[in-house]
Amino acid sequence: MATARRGDRRGEIVRAAFDMIGERGYPNTTLAAVAERVGLTQQGLLHYFPTKEDLLVAVLRRRDELDVSGGAVAGPAGVLEALAMLVDVNASRPGIVQTFTVLAGESVTDGHPARAYFAERYARVRALLAESLGDEVTAQLVIAALDGLQIQWLLDPEGADMRPAFDRLAELVGRGRAAE
Amino acid sequence: MATARRGDRRGEIVRAAFDMIGERGYPNTTLAAVAERVGLTQQGLLHYFPTKEDLLVAVLRRRDELDVSGGAVAGPAGVLEALAMLVDVNASRPGIVQTFTVLAGESVTDGHPARAYFAERYARVRALLAESLGDEVTAQLVIAALDGLQIQWLLDPEGADMRPAFDRLAELVGRGRAAE
DNA sequence: GTCTATACGATGATAGAC
DNA sequence: GTCTATCATCGTATAGAC
Known part of the structure; x- marks a missing residue:
């Protein structure tokens, strides 16, 4: 804005x-x-x-300005809900998702100008999400799922809807939490 | 070979x-x-x-020749175990993982020469995995997690080990299955 | 602030000799 | 099968005018 x-x-x-x-x-x-x-x-x-x-x-x-994950986040259930909404928002803006996906993929390349940016960003988001989610490994997993779902969705918008798959993950994470 | x-x-x-x-x-x-x-x-x-x-x-x-997911797969638990081994194999060959990650990311680009290849490949792997895993949504999620974990790992091999995160997913999926 | 001119180094490809 | 020319572009960047 x-x-x-x-x-x-x-x-x-x-x-x-x-x-x-x-x-x-x-x-x-x-x-x-x-x-x-x-x-x-x-x-x-x-x-x-x-x-x-x-x-x-x-x-x-x-890209960061457009990012929704800025605000302070609540508890475990709250984050998953917020992320589910992020998935919906993203589904309505394929252009932005595509730019992110393309750049993130390219960034792993040797000496890519955005490599440091993405490395830092993932570490930061991982830590941020870990706070609300409890452990860093789950945070890593959730972020990975979001990224991977975007790839499949961009290649096949009808055949690989992101939301059901994310909900499945949220359900599993929630259940795993309850079982502790 | x-x-x-x-x-x-x-x-x-x-x-x-x-x-x-x-x-x-x-x-x-x-x-x-x-x-x-x-x-x-x-x-x-x-x-x-x-x-x-x-x-x-x-x-x-x-890339397809080197792929491990070729053989016929067993039941739900069997697949997750096989995929865990795939994760370990991949962790020992960053070059191959990087090539795949870079190409997959680029492929969502308009008119990319590998776009059709990846779209077809994801659909195929999704269907194959769905057979062993039960439902297609979980298959989609597992594939997404694998892809996403690779990105984070390539950017930060020490800070984002793939195996623990995948194990966490396997555990959650197994638990979710048991709860049915 | 925006343009013209232009340097300069790729890059993907063709034609044809050996 | 592999090489030597040779192109036609393209792409980033600089210099300097208006």
């Missing part, structure tokens, strides 16, 4: 780049194509982001 | 490409670099694979 002021060239550029990375991946997203999308030349765009990597950083920041 | 005969140029090339895609991603894996790795010029390589995409197809085939 802070990035979207009218007349805000940088915001326009970041949003365009964000979308295009989801469509084509980072290596195949050219500065010229992004520039064209916002009615600029490639050189005009470089006025705002001196290098392509600078633009990527801005895109990742935007 | 069938692809590895001595003097088998094609096999050499595919293995090199396979490794390099895991290291750099598909778009950043150049034909010249692959060629050099096997002591050929870029044009010499093109003698075996007329286009870069032809090479990718061969790489995906090799």
